[in-house]
Amino acid sequence: MFLGEFSYSIDEKKRLAIPAKFRQALGKKAVVTRGLDQCLFLYSFKEWEVLAEKLSKLPLAQADARGFARLMLAGAMEADLDKLGRILVPDYLKEYASLGKKTVIAGVYNRIEIWDEQKWEAYKTNIEKGMGDMAERLKELGI
Amino acid sequence: MFLGEFSYSIDEKKRLAIPAKFRQALGKKAVVTRGLDQCLFLYSFKEWEVLAEKLSKLPLAQADARGFARLMLAGAMEADLDKLGRILVPDYLKEYASLGKKTVIAGVYNRIEIWDEQKWEAYKTNIEKGMGDMAERLKELGI
DNA sequence: GACTTTTCCCCACATTTATCCACAACTCCC
């Protein structure tokens, strides 16, 4: 299980270090892909395989399902860790998440999220503001 | 598994480089054909054989299924990779996908898609727009 | 048959990518 919030920087060669704590659980082979709210998701290859399998089985005949699978699969990219535990972030994903130099890496249960630092701060304050209302909903969920 | 999004250019001899990452899985013998949404599909010969078999078994009675099968089978063309990993894109397929110089090659699980760059960008933003309920679908898939 | 056009195989070159290593900051342990 991935937990915690770390800040790292992407160098000019698009390399991004993964927190040492996550490396063992990730393994050497990992996959980055488009995530929700303009961040990137990072999965271990095993986790990803399960997902990709499901995506590939979506009906090809339906235009919207086709588009969805296409974006998720084409958006993904193998991101193997080098000797020092870094991955390479492809240009199009860097752009998608509007990643600058400073990034935040957050562990969220079975996946790792990669955020631009500013976007992360903005998102956090935004969510924190709505935290009061959320408590109500959590109660409904029995938390 | 083919993953990722790459941009390449077709030269004036209709040659198109295939991403190095895909070459091994593709093999030397490949097949290009008309795809859905005005892009081209590129399969390894083995995958193509399986697909062609399925297409040939589509119910002959249904007009749309028949049309689809016809489009894909008649549009297919062997596209062997040369020494440097490039294929030749026939004129009629270039025209079908309205390929300009700049093209995008996308890996979508068991196939590779070839898009005109502009068409690809347009398609992507279009899908993303209609993806407000993306989170819902992801949840269904257990992402 | 002569000529033009197309297709295919060869190579050159600039750029990108991958691999390796260096160094400073930090942590942990004795």
Added chain:
DNA sequence: GGGAGTTGTGGATAAATGTGGGGAAAAGTC
């Protein structure tokens, strides 16, 4: 607190890759 190991960052060098042409062989045209 000092030393050994780890970790984050940056850079150097070597290999691989993308792109563009040249020219021989094949195909088509008049």
